[in-house]
Amino acid sequence: MNWFVSFLVAIFRPALGLIILAGLLLYWVLRKKLPKENFLKLIAYIFSGAIIFQSIFSTILNWWLWSQQGITQGFLPPFTSIAYVLKYSWQHYWFEPVIVIFAAIIVFFSIYFLNKKFENQLFYDEEKYLAALGILATGWPNCLIYLSLVLFLGVVFHLILLIFNTVMLGESSLLRKVSQRLSGQGSSERSERENETERQAAISSLGKSTASFRTNYSRLTLLFFWLPCALLTLLLGAIINKYIIITQLVI
Numbered sequence: 001m002n003w004f005v006s007f008l009v010a011i012f013r014p015a016l017g018l019i020i021l022a023g024l025l026l027y028w029v030l031r032k033k034l035p036k037e038n039f040l041k042l043i044a045y046i047f048s049g050a051i052i053f054q055s056i057f058s059t060i061l062n063w064w065l066w067s068q069q070g071i072t073q074g075f076l077p078p079f080t081s082i083a084y085v086l087k088y089s090w091q092h093y094w095f096e097p098v099i100v101i102f103a104a105i106i107v108f109f110s111i112y113f114l115n116k117k118f119e120n121q122l123f124y125d126e127e128k129y130l131a132a133l134g135i136l137a138t139g140w141p142n143c144l145i146y147l148s149l150v151l152f153l154g155v156v157f158h159l160i161l162l163i164f165n166t167v168m169l170g171e172s173s174l175l176r177k178v179s180q181r182l183s184g185q186g187s188s189e190r191s192e193r194e195n196e197t198e199r200q201a202a203i204s205s206l207g208k209s210t211a212s213f214r215t216n217y218s219r220l221t222l223l224f225f226w227l228p229c230a231l232l233t234l235l236l237g238a239i240i241n242k243y244i245i246i247t248q249l250v251i
Contacts, residue, residue, distance in 0.1 A: 012054050017137025017234055020047060024133075025227045040129035047136050048104075051097045059089040099140050104132040107147070124223050131222075134230030138237065146233040153229065154222040 020043060028034050035043075063085065066072035075084060111128040115121075131150075135143040 013051060013137070013139060014234060016047065016050055017133075018231070020133065021137055021227055021231050021234065024130075025231065028227070034126050034130075037125050037129065040126055040133070044104075044129050044132050044136070047133060048101055051101065051136065055093045055097050058093040062089065062093070096140050100136060100143065103140070103143055104135040107135060108132045124221065127221075127223055127226060130226035130230075134226050134233075137230055138233045142233050142237040145237070146230055149229045149233065150222055150225045153225045157224075 024035065024040075024043075034040070063076065066075055074080060075088075077085075108128045108131065111123050111131060115123045115128075131147075134146055134150075138146045
Protein backbone atom coordinates (compact mmCIF):
# COMPACT_ATOMS: atom_id res chain seq x y z
CA MET A 1 0.00 0.00 0.00
CA ASN A 2 1.32 3.45 -0.87
CA TRP A 3 2.55 5.29 2.23
CA PHE A 4 0.87 8.56 1.27
CA VAL A 5 -2.54 6.92 0.95
CA SER A 6 -1.97 5.13 4.25
CA PHE A 7 -1.09 8.40 5.94
CA LEU A 8 -4.17 10.08 4.48
CA VAL A 9 -6.45 7.34 5.77
CA ALA A 10 -4.82 7.31 9.20
CA ILE A 11 -4.70 11.06 9.91
CA PHE A 12 -7.62 12.70 8.14
CA ARG A 13 -10.58 11.58 10.25
CA PRO A 14 -8.87 11.87 13.68
CA ALA A 15 -7.70 15.39 12.81
CA LEU A 16 -11.15 16.41 11.58
CA GLY A 17 -12.78 14.80 14.61
CA LEU A 18 -10.44 16.60 16.99
CA ILE A 19 -11.25 19.95 15.40
CA ILE A 20 -15.02 19.36 15.50
CA LEU A 21 -15.19 17.93 19.03
CA ALA A 22 -12.82 20.49 20.52
CA GLY A 23 -14.72 23.29 18.79
CA LEU A 24 -18.09 22.10 20.14
CA LEU A 25 -16.70 21.68 23.65
CA LEU A 26 -15.08 25.13 23.56
CA TYR A 27 -18.35 26.67 22.35
CA TRP A 28 -20.21 24.92 25.17
CA VAL A 29 -17.78 26.16 27.82
CA LEU A 30 -17.66 29.75 26.56
CA ARG A 31 -21.36 30.17 25.70
CA LYS A 32 -22.68 28.00 28.55
CA LYS A 33 -24.86 26.11 26.08
CA LEU A 34 -24.59 23.69 23.20
CA PRO A 35 -25.17 24.74 19.58
CA LYS A 36 -28.69 24.36 18.26
CA GLU A 37 -29.88 20.92 17.21
CA ASN A 38 -30.01 21.88 13.53
CA PHE A 39 -26.37 22.93 13.63
CA LEU A 40 -25.34 19.63 15.23
CA LYS A 41 -27.29 17.80 12.55
CA LEU A 42 -25.43 19.74 9.86
CA ILE A 43 -22.08 18.92 11.46
CA ALA A 44 -22.99 15.22 11.58
CA TYR A 45 -23.91 15.26 7.88
CA ILE A 46 -20.72 17.10 6.96
CA PHE A 47 -18.58 14.70 9.01
CA SER A 48 -20.23 11.65 7.43
CA GLY A 49 -19.84 13.17 3.98
CA ALA A 50 -16.17 13.90 4.66
CA ILE A 51 -15.57 10.26 5.65
CA ILE A 52 -17.24 9.02 2.46
CA PHE A 53 -15.29 11.55 0.39
CA GLN A 54 -12.07 10.33 1.99
CA SER A 55 -12.86 6.77 0.91
CA ILE A 56 -13.64 7.87 -2.65
CA PHE A 57 -10.52 10.04 -2.86
CA SER A 58 -8.28 7.33 -1.39
CA THR A 59 -9.64 4.77 -3.88
CA ILE A 60 -9.03 7.05 -6.87
CA LEU A 61 -5.62 8.14 -5.61
CA ASN A 62 -4.52 4.58 -5.00
CA TRP A 63 -5.60 3.58 -8.51
CA TRP A 64 -3.64 6.50 -10.01
CA LEU A 65 -0.51 5.76 -7.97
CA TRP A 66 -0.60 2.11 -9.05
CA SER A 67 -0.91 3.17 -12.66
CA GLN A 68 2.29 5.23 -12.39
CA GLN A 69 4.56 2.34 -11.41
CA GLY A 70 5.50 -0.59 -13.58
CA ILE A 71 5.19 -3.25 -10.91
CA THR A 72 1.82 -2.13 -9.56
CA GLN A 73 0.39 -1.64 -13.03
CA GLY A 74 -0.01 -5.40 -13.06
CA PHE A 75 -2.69 -5.08 -10.38
CA LEU A 76 -4.92 -3.04 -12.71
CA PRO A 77 -7.01 -3.96 -15.75
CA PRO A 78 -6.37 -5.28 -18.31
CA PHE A 79 -3.60 -7.26 -16.58
CA THR A 80 -5.76 -8.15 -13.57
CA SER A 81 -9.50 -8.33 -13.11
CA ILE A 82 -11.09 -5.16 -11.76
CA ALA A 83 -12.53 -7.33 -8.99
CA TYR A 84 -9.09 -7.34 -7.32
CA VAL A 85 -8.94 -3.54 -7.19
CA LEU A 86 -12.50 -3.30 -5.90
CA LYS A 87 -11.83 -5.90 -3.22
CA TYR A 88 -8.62 -4.15 -2.17
CA SER A 89 -10.35 -0.75 -2.01
CA TRP A 90 -13.28 -2.15 -0.04
CA GLN A 91 -11.01 -3.78 2.50
CA HIS A 92 -8.67 -0.83 3.02
CA TYR A 93 -10.75 2.29 2.29
CA TRP A 94 -14.45 1.44 2.66
CA PHE A 95 -15.17 -1.34 5.12
CA GLU A 96 -14.15 0.46 8.34
CA PRO A 97 -15.83 3.79 7.42
CA VAL A 98 -19.05 1.95 6.52
CA ILE A 99 -18.99 0.11 9.86
CA VAL A 100 -18.43 3.37 11.76
CA ILE A 101 -21.21 5.25 9.96
CA PHE A 102 -23.54 2.29 10.46
CA ALA A 103 -22.69 2.18 14.19
CA ALA A 104 -23.32 5.94 14.48
CA ILE A 105 -26.73 5.52 12.83
CA ILE A 106 -27.66 2.66 15.18
CA VAL A 107 -26.72 4.65 18.29
CA PHE A 108 -28.46 7.76 16.95
CA PHE A 109 -31.79 6.02 16.40
CA SER A 110 -31.46 3.98 19.59
CA ILE A 111 -31.27 7.20 21.60
CA TYR A 112 -34.07 8.71 19.53
CA PHE A 113 -36.53 5.84 19.99
CA LEU A 114 -35.67 5.27 23.65
CA ASN A 115 -36.23 8.94 24.38
CA LYS A 116 -39.49 8.89 22.44
CA LYS A 117 -40.69 5.81 24.32
CA PHE A 118 -39.98 7.41 27.71
CA GLU A 119 -41.46 10.81 26.72
CA ASN A 120 -38.12 12.65 26.42
CA GLN A 121 -37.14 11.84 30.00
CA LEU A 122 -33.95 9.90 29.29
CA PHE A 123 -31.88 12.09 26.98
CA TYR A 124 -31.64 15.66 25.80
CA ASP A 125 -32.31 16.33 22.12
CA GLU A 126 -28.66 17.12 21.42
CA GLU A 127 -27.34 13.85 22.81
CA LYS A 128 -28.10 11.69 19.79
CA TYR A 129 -25.99 13.99 17.60
CA LEU A 130 -23.15 14.21 20.13
CA ALA A 131 -23.07 10.41 20.42
CA ALA A 132 -23.00 9.97 16.64
CA LEU A 133 -20.24 12.55 16.24
CA GLY A 134 -18.19 10.82 18.93
CA ILE A 135 -18.46 7.49 17.10
CA LEU A 136 -17.55 9.05 13.77
CA ALA A 137 -14.51 10.73 15.32
CA THR A 138 -13.14 7.81 17.35
CA GLY A 139 -13.62 5.21 14.61
CA TRP A 140 -13.58 1.43 14.92
CA PRO A 141 -12.90 -0.25 17.33
CA ASN A 142 -12.18 2.74 19.59
CA CYS A 143 -15.85 3.71 19.44
CA LEU A 144 -16.51 0.66 21.64
CA ILE A 145 -14.18 2.08 24.27
CA TYR A 146 -15.86 5.45 23.86
CA LEU A 147 -19.40 4.13 24.38
CA SER A 148 -18.32 1.97 27.33
CA LEU A 149 -16.64 4.94 28.99
CA VAL A 150 -19.70 7.14 28.55
CA LEU A 151 -22.04 4.50 29.97
CA PHE A 152 -19.72 3.78 32.91
CA LEU A 153 -19.41 7.43 33.88
CA GLY A 154 -23.15 7.90 33.39
CA VAL A 155 -23.96 5.10 35.83
CA VAL A 156 -21.47 6.43 38.39
CA PHE A 157 -22.90 9.93 38.01
CA HIS A 158 -26.45 8.61 38.45
CA LEU A 159 -25.48 6.71 41.62
CA ILE A 160 -23.99 9.89 43.05
CA LEU A 161 -27.21 11.74 42.25
CA LEU A 162 -29.27 9.04 43.94
CA ILE A 163 -27.18 9.34 47.10
CA PHE A 164 -27.44 13.13 46.98
CA ASN A 165 -31.18 12.87 46.39
CA THR A 166 -31.55 10.61 49.43
CA VAL A 167 -29.61 13.07 51.59
CA MET A 168 -31.72 15.98 50.34
CA LEU A 169 -34.95 14.14 51.08
CA GLY A 170 -33.67 13.30 54.55
CA GLU A 171 -32.90 16.97 55.23
CA SER A 172 -36.32 17.96 53.92
CA SER A 173 -37.97 15.48 56.28
CA LEU A 174 -35.92 16.81 59.19
CA LEU A 175 -36.84 20.41 58.38
CA ARG A 176 -40.48 19.44 58.19
CA LYS A 177 -40.34 17.92 61.67
CA VAL A 178 -38.61 21.03 63.04
CA SER A 179 -41.25 23.21 61.43
CA GLN A 180 -44.01 21.16 63.05
CA ARG A 181 -42.36 21.39 66.45
CA LEU A 182 -41.87 25.14 66.19
CA SER A 183 -45.47 25.48 65.14
CA GLY A 184 -46.58 23.52 68.20
CA GLN A 185 -44.41 25.58 70.59
CA GLY A 186 -45.72 28.86 69.26
CA SER A 187 -49.37 28.00 69.94
CA SER A 188 -49.21 29.45 73.44
CA GLU A 189 -48.15 32.85 72.13
CA ARG A 190 -50.15 33.18 68.91
CA SER A 191 -53.49 32.07 67.70
CA GLU A 192 -53.97 28.51 66.49
CA ARG A 193 -54.98 29.77 63.04
CA GLU A 194 -51.72 31.70 62.53
CA ASN A 195 -49.64 28.72 63.60
CA GLU A 196 -51.50 26.39 61.27
CA THR A 197 -51.04 28.80 58.35
CA GLU A 198 -47.29 29.09 58.93
CA ARG A 199 -46.94 25.33 59.31
CA GLN A 200 -48.73 24.65 56.05
CA ALA A 201 -46.65 27.29 54.26
CA ALA A 202 -43.41 25.71 55.52
CA ILE A 203 -44.51 22.22 54.48
CA SER A 204 -45.61 23.52 51.06
CA SER A 205 -42.26 25.25 50.57
CA LEU A 206 -40.37 22.08 51.47
CA GLY A 207 -42.54 20.06 49.10
CA LYS A 208 -41.85 22.46 46.23
CA SER A 209 -38.11 22.38 46.93
CA THR A 210 -38.08 18.59 46.91
CA ALA A 211 -40.13 18.42 43.72
CA SER A 212 -37.85 20.97 42.06
CA PHE A 213 -34.80 18.97 43.05
CA ARG A 214 -36.28 15.78 41.62
CA THR A 215 -37.18 17.52 38.38
CA ASN A 216 -33.75 19.10 37.87
CA TYR A 217 -31.41 16.37 39.07
CA SER A 218 -33.05 12.95 38.97
CA ARG A 219 -32.75 12.44 35.18
CA LEU A 220 -30.19 9.89 34.04
CA THR A 221 -28.35 12.10 31.57
CA LEU A 222 -25.18 11.41 29.64
CA LEU A 223 -25.07 14.92 28.19
CA PHE A 224 -21.91 15.95 30.01
CA PHE A 225 -19.90 12.91 28.93
CA TRP A 226 -20.28 12.59 25.15
CA LEU A 227 -17.80 15.28 24.10
CA PRO A 228 -15.14 14.87 26.84
CA CYS A 229 -15.11 11.07 26.50
CA ALA A 230 -14.85 11.29 22.72
CA LEU A 231 -11.89 13.65 22.98
CA LEU A 232 -10.24 11.47 25.64
CA THR A 233 -10.69 8.34 23.53
CA LEU A 234 -9.47 10.11 20.42
CA LEU A 235 -6.32 11.42 22.10
CA LEU A 236 -5.49 8.35 24.19
CA GLY A 237 -6.90 5.61 21.97
CA ALA A 238 -3.49 4.17 21.06
CA ILE A 239 -2.44 4.04 24.72
CA ILE A 240 -5.76 2.54 25.85
CA ASN A 241 -5.52 -0.19 23.23
CA LYS A 242 -2.28 -1.43 24.80
CA TYR A 243 -4.09 -2.30 28.02
CA ILE A 244 -7.47 -3.38 26.65
CA ILE A 245 -7.82 -6.50 24.49
CA ILE A 246 -9.47 -4.82 21.52
CA THR A 247 -6.83 -4.95 18.81
CA GLN A 248 -8.39 -8.16 17.48
CA LEU A 249 -11.33 -6.07 16.31
CA VAL A 250 -9.21 -3.79 14.17
CA ILE A 251 -10.26 -3.98 10.52
